[in-house]
Amino acid sequence: MARILVGTCGWTDRALLASGWYPSGHRDAEGRLRHYATRFPVVEADSPYYALPDERTSCQWRDRTPPGFRFDVKAFSLLTGHPTRPSALPPDLRAHPRDASLRQEVWTRYARALTPLRASGRLGTLVFQYPPSLGPGPAAEAFIRTARDRARDWPFAVEFRDPAWWHPDRARRTSAFLTDLDATAVAVDTPQGLPTSLPPTAPVTTARLSVIRFHGRSRHWGTGTKEDRFRHAYTPTELSEWLPRIRTLAAATEEIHIxxxxxxxxxxxxxxxxxxxxxxxxxxHQRTTGRHVPT
Structure with missing residues (x-):
């Protein structure tokens, strides 16, 4: 029976802070995460995508959450082939050529920083979200396989942004590729009918974990500002469309992160x-956990 954990992608979004969701007395950095962890048992940490995390921050996240809480942590942009500003790198690496040796050093520091989360059992998975520019093919597969080899002992999830990976003619090969890597295929909910729309495909590629990320259904998906791309209020009807898929995932995986x-x-x-x-x-009959109640 799968354990189903429901949460959000981040807990420090400026609009969330302004919404009043955090009660008085819980609006500083420590208070926000402690409050969030009483409401949800899993969260995605996206700040490591923008800058390399440090061990002190991981220790704080560990200490401010209860046992059993999960962090799904996005990979740093350089590791997934996204454009990366020199200022996002540590000063001693900014002049380094953008090559495999730089990615190896960045991975070493990234992994070291996240070790406290992993050692405490709070790391759900690393999330390698690849850019739309990474289309399927031998070169892309080699790039991803190299990333997986660096992270060979870590939980590893992959989200593609090029819909060609999940085209009906390609989907079986993509699933087999991720299964061979022992990598979780991230399922996504996005608007349909656009050139950049991703299908609501939810294959099981590891028995350990399934991940679903709901990006909203804005018609501006793939264009405009972040607010334009992700602005959406889900209805119960829209969310109910996923229940049969979640039921299928629950029969084949140990844990599901939504x-x-x-x-x-x-x-x-x-x-x-x-x-x-x-x-x-x-x-x-599933072990659905939307709120963690401290004991």
Whole structure:
């Protein structure tokens, strides 16, 4: 029986802070995470995508959350082939050629920083989100395999942004490739009918973990500002479309992480709460955890 954890992609979004979701007395950095962890048992940490994390921050995240809480941590942009500003790198690496040796050194520091989360059992998975420019093919597969080899002992999840990876003619090969890597295929919810739309495909590629990320259904997906791309308030009907897929995943994996990346304001936390209620009603025999109650 799968353990289903519901949460959001981040807990420090500026619009969430302004929404009033955090109560008085819980609006500083420590208070926000401690409060979030009483409401949800999993969160995605996206700040390591923008800058290399440090061990002190990981220790703080560990100490401010209860045992059993999970962090899914996004990979640093350089590791996934995204454009990376020199200022995002440590000063001693900024003049280094953008080559495999730099990625190896960046990975070493990234992994060292996250070791406290991993050692405490709080690391859910690393999330390697690849850019739309990384289309399927031998070169892309080699790039991903090299990343997996660096992280060979770590939980590893892959989200593609080029829909060609999940085209019906390619989907079976993509699933087999990720299975061979022991990498979780990240399922996504996005608007449909656009050139950049991703299909709501939810294959099982590891028995350990499945991940679903809900990005909203804005018609501006793939264009405009972050707020334009991800602004959406999910309805119960929209979320219910995923229940049969979640049921299938639950029969084949040990744990499922359902994460909401829609904005703005408190839209993500409200969607997570709605999904938790739907799961409790429709999958009553599953271990659905939307709120962690400290003992």
């Amino acid at each position: 994460l909401f990346n829609n904005c703005c304001g408190d839209a993500a936390v409200r969607a997570a709460e709605t999904m938790r209620g739907l799961l409790a009603a429709q999958l009553p």
